[in-house]
Amino acid sequence: EVQLVESGGGLVQPGGSLRISCVASGFTFSSYWCHWVRQAPGKGLVWVASIKFDGSETNIADSVKGRFTISRDNAKNTVYLQMNSLRVEDTAVYYCARDLRPDCLWGQGTLVTVSS
Amino acid sequence: QSALTQPASVSASPGQSITISCAGTNSDVGAYNFVSWHQQHPDKAPKLIIYDVTNRPSGVSNRFSASKSGNTASLTISGLQSEDEADYYCSSYTTRKTWVFGGGTKVTVL
Numbered sequence: 001e002v003q004l005v006e007s008g009g010g011l012v013q014p015g016g017s018l019r020i021s022c023v024a025s026g027f028t029f030s031s032y033w034c035h036w037v038r039q040a041p042g043k044g045l046v047w048v049a050s051i052k053f054d055g056s057e058t059n060i061a062d063s064v065k066g067r068f069t070i071s072r073d074n075a076k077n078t079v080y081l082q083m084n085s086l087r088v089e090d091t092a093v094y095y096c097a098r099d100l101r102p103d104c105l106w107g108q109g110t111l112v113t114v115s116s
Numbered sequence: 117q118s119a120l121t122q123p124a125s126v127s128a129s130p131g132q133s134i135t136i137s138c139a140g141t142n143s144d145v146g147a148y149n150f151v152s153w154h155q156q157h158p159d160k161a162p163k164l165i166i167y168d169v170t171n172r173p174s175g176v177s178n179r180f181s182a183s184k185s186g187n188t189a190s191l192t193i194s195g196l197q198s199e200d201e202a203d204y205y206c207s208s209y210t211t212r213k214t215w216v217f218g219g220g221t222k223v224t225v226l
Contacts, residue, residue, distance in 0.1 A: 100209075101167045109161060
């Protein structure tokens with residue numbers, strides 16, 4: 001089955017760190033750009049980061065630049081989002097997405113809650 | 117990067133047509149033909165319904181159509197059905213090599 005499955009979300013204190021993962025299956029993972037998109041409770045979708053199919057290029061939203069890092073391991077069909085210096089406003093469901101154009105596929109999301 | 121501008125809500129009766137606008141700038145919507153539309157039902161993951169301004173992925177109803185003029189893209193849903201009740205988001209690639217989403221539009225079928 002073609003799918004993306006996120007994991008690693010949870011409760012973390014402000015200032016803390018968390019790494020979330022997204023495992024792909026059913027397609028050639030190494031051929032696609034991947035993205036992280038987040039959605040705060042009751043709010044809209046916000047693009048966070050993207051990584052090229054071979055990992056040679058990454059792009060990060062200004063709102064998380066310097067705190068979040070995107071990476072991938074094509075041997076494990078996995079893309080990661082390392083989140084440091086977390087803030088209350090980073091609380092959201094984090095979705096992994098394959099491409100955002102013709103071959104777009106969304107995962108089911110993982111909830112990250114930043115609270116003391 | 118500011119979000120693209122969409123109306124907060126749109127409503128219509130079954131069988132009618134609605135159009136959702138997505139206003140950007142010449143650094144995003146107006147710069148490339150890389151505008152997509154995503155449908156999201158409550159507590160579900162988004163789903164792509166339009167890519168590259170006008171194209172429908174396989175399996176998406178032809179009641180969904182879209183276009184772009186200058187810095188504004190539009191999504192039209194014709195023959196509105198109850199299952200179309202959802203949130204709709206536009207997205208666009210930008211000249212800074214980032215992506216930006218619209219604020220979302222809640223579609224209500226009366």
